[in-house]
Amino acid sequence: MSTAAAPAAPHPLSPHLAHLVAVRPEAPGIATYTLELADPGLRARYAFAPGQFNMLFLPGIGECAISLSSDAAEPGRLAHTVRAVGSVTRAIARLRPGDAIGVRGPYGSAWPVDRLRGRDLIVVAGGIGLAPLRPVIYHLVRHRQAYGRVQLLIGARVPADLLYVAEYDAWRASDIEVVETVDRADDAWTGRVGVVPVLFYQLRPDPKRTAVLTCGPEIMMRFVIYEALARRIPKEAIFLSLERNMKCAVAVCGRCQYGPIFLCKDGPVLSYDRVEPFFSVEEY
Amino acid sequence: MSSTPPVGTHAAIPKPALEHVLAALQDAGYTLVGPTVADGAIVYGEIAGTADLPVGWTAEHEAGRYRLRPGVPGRVFGFAVGPHAAKRYLYPSAATLFRTRRTAEGFDVLPDADPVPRYALVGLRACDLAAIAIQDRVFLDGPAPDPHYRARREAAFLLAVNCLEPGGTCFCASTRTGPRCTSGFDLALTELDDVFLVEVGSEVGARILAAAEWRPAGAFELTRARRALAEAEGRMGRTMDTRDLPDLLYENLDHPRWEEVAARCLSCANCTMVCPTCFCTDVVDTSDLAGRETTRVRVWDSCFNHEFSYVFGGHLRPNIRARYRQWLTHKLAAWIDQFGVLGCVGCGRCITWCPAGIDLTEELAAIRGGRTP
Numbered sequence: 001m002s003t004a005a006a007p008a009a010p011h012p013l014s015p016h017l018a019h020l021v022a023v024r025p026e027a028p029g030i031a032t033y034t035l036e037l038a039d040p041g042l043r044a045r046y047a048f049a050p051g052q053f054n055m056l057f058l059p060g061i062g063e064c065a066i067s068l069s070s071d072a073a074e075p076g077r078l079a080h081t082v083r084a085v086g087s088v089t090r091a092i093a094r095l096r097p098g099d100a101i102g103v104r105g106p107y108g109s110a111w112p113v114d115r116l117r118g119r120d121l122i123v124v125a126g127g128i129g130l131a132p133l134r135p136v137i138y139h140l141v142r143h144r145q146a147y148g149r150v151q152l153l154i155g156a157r158v159p160a161d162l163l164y165v166a167e168y169d170a171w172r173a174s175d176i177e178v179v180e181t182v183d184r185a186d187d188a189w190t191g192r193v194g195v196v197p198v199l200f201y202q203l204r205p206d207p208k209r210t211a212v213l214t215c216g217p218e219i220m221m222r223f224v225i226y227e228a229l230a231r232r233i234p235k236e237a238i239f240l241s242l243e244r245n246m247k248c249a250v251a252v253c254g255r256c257q258y259g260p261i262f263l264c265k266d267g268p269v270l271s272y273d274r275v276e277p278f279f280s281v282e283e284y
Numbered sequence: 285m286s287s288t289p290p291v292g293t294h295a296a297i298p299k300p301a302l303e304h305v306l307a308a309l310q311d312a313g314y315t316l317v318g319p320t321v322a323d324g325a326i327v328y329g330e331i332a333g334t335a336d337l338p339v340g341w342t343a344e345h346e347a348g349r350y351r352l353r354p355g356v357p358g359r360v361f362g363f364a365v366g367p368h369a370a371k372r373y374l375y376p377s378a379a380t381l382f383r384t385r386r387t388a389e390g391f392d393v394l395p396d397a398d399p400v401p402r403y404a405l406v407g408l409r410a411c412d413l414a415a416i417a418i419q420d421r422v423f424l425d426g427p428a429p430d431p432h433y434r435a436r437r438e439a440a441f442l443l444a445v446n447c448l449e450p451g452g453t454c455f456c457a458s459t460r461t462g463p464r465c466t467s468g469f470d471l472a473l474t475e476l477d478d479v480f481l482v483e484v485g486s487e488v489g490a491r492i493l494a495a496a497e498w499r500p501a502g503a504f505e506l507t508r509a510r511r512a513l514a515e516a517e518g519r520m521g522r523t524m525d526t527r528d529l530p531d532l533l534y535e536n537l538d539h540p541r542w543e544e545v546a547a548r549c550l551s552c553a554n555c556t557m558v559c560p561t562c563f564c565t566d567v568v569d570t571s572d573l574a575g576r577e578t579t580r581v582r583v584w585d586s587c588f589n590h591e592f593s594y595v596f597g598g599h600l601r602p603n604i605r606a607r608y609r610q611w612l613t614h615k616l617a618a619w620i621d622q623f624g625v626l627g628c629v630g631c632g633r634c635i636t637w638c639p640a641g642i643d644l645t646e647e648l649a650a651i652r653g654g655r656t657p
Contacts, residue, residue: 003399010395012428013580014382017390038389059384059391060571060578085596100390217597245595247567250428251622253585254564255592257614259534260621265427281537283606 013248015057015102016042020095021077027161030128032069032081033092035103047075049110050135051241051269055249056080056092057102064088065246065264067132068106073142078103081131081163107249109269111136111213111239119237120148120209124224126155126196126216130163132241132268133215141174148209151177155196155220158182159189197223200231207232215241222279225272235273242268242275258284288494294501295482301496302360302480303334305443305471308495309404314441317373318406319366324352328368331406338363345451345521345632348641361407361475364451365631369560370412371419373403374436377584381567386576396432404441408469410462411454411631413444415560417468421623422563441488444469448512452521453632455645459526461629463516474509481509522632524645525652529626530617532652537609541650546605548640553586555634555642556611561619561627564592587611612644 022034037043048054048068057063064086070079084093095101113136121140125133140150152171156162159182168178179199181192192199197220212228214221221240228238242263247253249264256263259278261270278284289295297305306316318331321338331337342355342363355362380396408416416437423433447456447463456462465472470489474481481501484490556562566585571578585592587610593600601607619627628644635643 003401008395009431010393011381011431013582014393014395017393019390059386060569060575062569063567063580083596102384102391102393243595244600245593247565248428251426252423252428252430252563252565253567254587254614255585257610257618259613260530260618262622277534278537283601283603284537284610 015104018103020099026163030083032079035078048106051111052106052108054105058091061091062088069131069134071138072135113139116211117146119211121150122212124153124214126220129216153199154180197227200227211237213239238272288490289484291484295498296479296501297496297498304496308492314404317403326366345453345636347635347643350636361445367558379582381580384578400435402439406443408444409447410465411456411629413468414461414629418561442469444472446474448516450520453635454520455522455524456630457517457520458524459630464513522645530620533613533617536651542605542609549604549608551588551604553588554637556586558633558637
């Protein structure tokens with residue numbers, strides 16, 4: 001068969017070699033894996049914005065999309081908070097510091113932290129949904145004067161599932177109002193009990209200056225949005241991060257489509273006005 | 285005449301001279317791929333010359349039905365498109381993305397070194413060219429243009445054919461993608477009784493045609509071709525009203541018709557496999573027994589497959605209703621937002637090759653018709 005020259009450059013879906021430098025258990029089945037790109041040039045050039053994600057790859061096993069959960073101001077070390085639930089994430093859970101892993105990214109849209117300067121923020125996280133929001137918190141801590149009132153509402157099913165608990169005091173010290181709640185308490189729990197949207201009942205946000213940033217199970221975000229809209233916060237000021245199956249992260253595998261939206265390219269962070277037509281459609 | 289015909293003009297060649305065109309393509313280093321009779325259908329396959337083309341054959345197309353039939357004796361392209369499309373050659377069903385090899389540091393990523401075939405795709409119809417133009421947008425205009433597609437695409441020679449015998453499931457006149465080939469070809473043939481008219485679409489096409497005994501097309505021949513195409517346009521087996529898309533579908537995501545079609549749909553994915561524009565993929569990782577070398581292969585997938593929408597916590601589209609709706613609303617609505625063009629080229633393959641005979645033109649009409657089917 002006659003042939004033309006094969007492309008010599010690596011395929012854009014090829015991963016870059018990285019190494020695991022630290023593992024920090026966060027909750028049952030959940031840990032934060034800090035990675036460093038092996039190539040010093042790549043490491044120096046790598047930059048991400050809060051809310052973006054990487055594709056993490058293990059040879060012979062596969063690849064999955066994981067949000068960056070570290071400080072975007074320190075892009076040399078890339079933290080990913082991962083729940084071991086599938087073949088790739090379970091294999092990641094077996095890695096030890098020094099082990100190799102493939103990384104490509106960052107991909108996707110970011111929380112619009114720059115556009116929201118001067119505003120009051122209500123950040124609402126459910127379960128591991130706090131992971132893609134942690135870079136926002138770090139950003140707010142670094143630029144606290146640039147924002148108005150900041151309230152962080154965190155929900156988890158049980159107290160042991162709360163992520164990053166050791167950091168809450170530091171966030172509070174930066175004038176971020178952190179409120180936690182759990183669906184089911186245990187004997188040691190003295191805090192609030194109930195689902196996250198209920199925390200909204202106590203809030204009296206000024207709808208003209210407030211934006212909501214939320215990530216968590218879709219059912220939770222549905223009620224968060226309901227509560228926010230009930231307080232006259234405009235759809236355009238409500239931002240959510242959605243999750244769908246992804247194989248490519250560059251809008252060609254077709255799997256993460258959400259109506260006209262490719263969640264890998266146009267998302268995962270979107271304002272509610274763009275999501276609304278599809279958000280209440282069953283099995284969409 | 286041995287000189288080179290100018291791009292944009294119409295030449296005429298005696299019908300037997302098609303053999304010389306194909307030979308010139310082979311001499312230029314192309315692998316010929318064209319329609320050929322195999323497995324009871326007209327499919328695309330590697331061909332050696334005109335003897336392998338379905339001369340004198342035609343086919344009947346209806347919803348869920350395809351029958352090969354003897355056609356007009358001596359007619360070379362007297363049939364509508366079969367189950368195969370160009371994507372099979374430009375974006376094959378399995379393609380290695382890269383390989384890895386274990387090292388002391390972890391692993392090296394080795395680019396895929398598979399050679400790129402140079403295909404001359406013979407007999408593509410206007411709908412096929414439209415589908416290629418759509419896949420160009422998908423694979424080359426996105427955030428990470430696909431080098432494999434680009435290499436195959438740039439290496440390919442497109443020898444198109446104007447469709448004079450639309451099939452029973454064709455509706456390219458409705459999607460405005462045919463039956464005449466208007467762009468994107470190197471050469472485009474129109475088969476008249478005694479000659480092929482050849483429109484020259486590129487310099488490469490002109491050089492290939494120079495190998496045949498061409499002459500400028502006569503005014504009478506051009507008129508005959510134009511009439512035959514106009515007549516073909518009026519003989520489409522199906523029509524589709526494309527007005528108000530995408531809004532019509534976005535506004536009807538809860539239409540009862542989705543439930544009704546789901547009762548007939550087998551979710552077999554045939555429609556997505558034969559569709560010339562469907563592009564969704566999965567990836568498969570393999571490794572040697574020691575795990576030293578691994579391969580990552582991209583394979584065609586379908587929104588009708590159960591695993592397609594899986595995320596931790598469950599399948600997002602467990603019911604066929606949601607999967608059929610995803611497919612049709614992507615093809616006829618979201619595609620326009622995503623790529624600026626309808627995702628359907630009116631080829632009718634999904635209708636013909638649906639084992640349940642589901643007809644998207646009928647489904648769309650039912651949704652357009654009102655909220656009660």
